[in-house]
Amino acid sequence: MPYDVEKVRAHFPALHEGAAHFDGPGGSQVPDVVADAVAGTLRAAVSNRGSVTKAEQRAEQIVAEARQAAADLLGAQPAGIVFGRSMTQLTYDLSRTLAKQWLPGDEVIVTKMDHDANIRPWVHAAEARGALVRWAEFDRATGELPVEAISSLLSTRTRVVAVTAASNLLGTRPSIARIAPLVHSVGALLYVDGVHLTPHAWVDVEALGADFYACSPYKFLGPHLGIVAARPALLESLRPDKLMPATNDVPERFEYGTLPYELLAGTTAAIDFLADLVPGTGPRRTRLARSMQALEDHEHSLLTRLETALQGTRQYGSPTRDRTPTLLFNVDGVTPMEVYRKLATHNVNAPAGTFYALECARWLGIGDAGAVRAGIAPYTNESDVDRLAAAVRTLG
Structure with a gap:
């Protein structure tokens, strides 16, 4: 059963505000059933x-x-x-x-x-x-x-x-x-x-x-x-x-x-919501296995799309399958915090910093300023990815 991202998105009241959320690694948005x-x-x-x-x-x-x-x-x-x-x-x-x-x-x-x-x-x-x-x-x-x-x-x-x-x-x-x-x-x-x-x-x-x-x-x-x-x-x-x-x-x-x-x-x-991301029957553990595999495929596809769309930025780490759908990048000539602020004016939430991985950032050589982090979540769709890429292109 294919992953139906629009059906998933319908359960997130926060998305009605219109922002494209790439801030999930710091805390995801919440579906209605959780709030209830x-x-x-x-x-x-x-x-x-x-x-x-x-x-x-x-x-x-x-x-x-x-x-x-x-x-x-x-x-x-x-x-x-x-x-x-x-x-x-x-x-x-x-x-x-x-x-x-x-x-x-x-x-x-x-x-x-x-x-x-x-x-x-x-x-x-x-x-x-x-x-x-x-x-x-x-x-x-x-x-x-x-x-x-x-x-x-x-x-x-x-x-x-x-x-x-x-x-x-x-x-x-x-x-x-x-x-x-x-x-x-x-x-x-x-x-x-x-x-x-x-x-x-x-x-x-x-x-x-x-x-x-x-x-x-x-x-x-x-x-x-x-x-x-x-x-x-x-x-x-x-x-x-x-x-x-x-x-x-x-x-x-x-x-x-x-x-x-x-x-x-x-x-x-x-x-329970994660277990039912895609339709299926069986014990919750079984349904979780099915749903998380479908989610991983969906998120990896979006990550590949984002990496390609942001070619020209400085991207950190290896573009391999065996990673979470998280992209760390910087834009030449623009500080990470300024990228973060300008993206927000496009209603795109992709924060900047070290995200408490301070030793990691320093070892990478990006220091305490860090970089911009775009995290893909279960409710992320292709439109979100394209909006982020388009907003980044305005910074050049």
């Missing part, structure tokens, strides 16, 4: 989780449904789904928890490709424990992160390797499935930032070999929230700091305070 789920939860009687009142039961059901939905999306177990305020917050919390087991001279590996949310928490945790930070470098010319960049740094003192599943700046997708067994061979854990990959590809955490996989629903059409998926047995082995009366059950021991039930309901709705 959030609003419906806020209008309903919901209280702290329990089994006595209907309000308590409703809260329990919302949480259980959200864990199952996230598990279906990621190929994980519901008991291994941890919710938090953001991926950044969850990564800080888990880095501090894991660091309790580190000794001076232990090592953590981070990459110059990653968003700072998968760098700084590990750097700070290492500093607090006297551990060493080792940096994996990517190829500036191709924008690729070779497996050897990680494997060459591994040692018996390595405790954690933190690496992105897809660069939020370049779209590059490192080979996590090849990196994982190398990390595990030295007894280390693999923490994968899947924030930028999850909106664009079929994800199977077990197949990837990630010990921890972090993502953000607001990047895949949902509300602002963070998710980490891990094996329940691994979570059982960790002892995070928590309030004394708080449960010691997994995954709840990692979730501080009362969960945002309305956002969890919205997350479930977003995942």
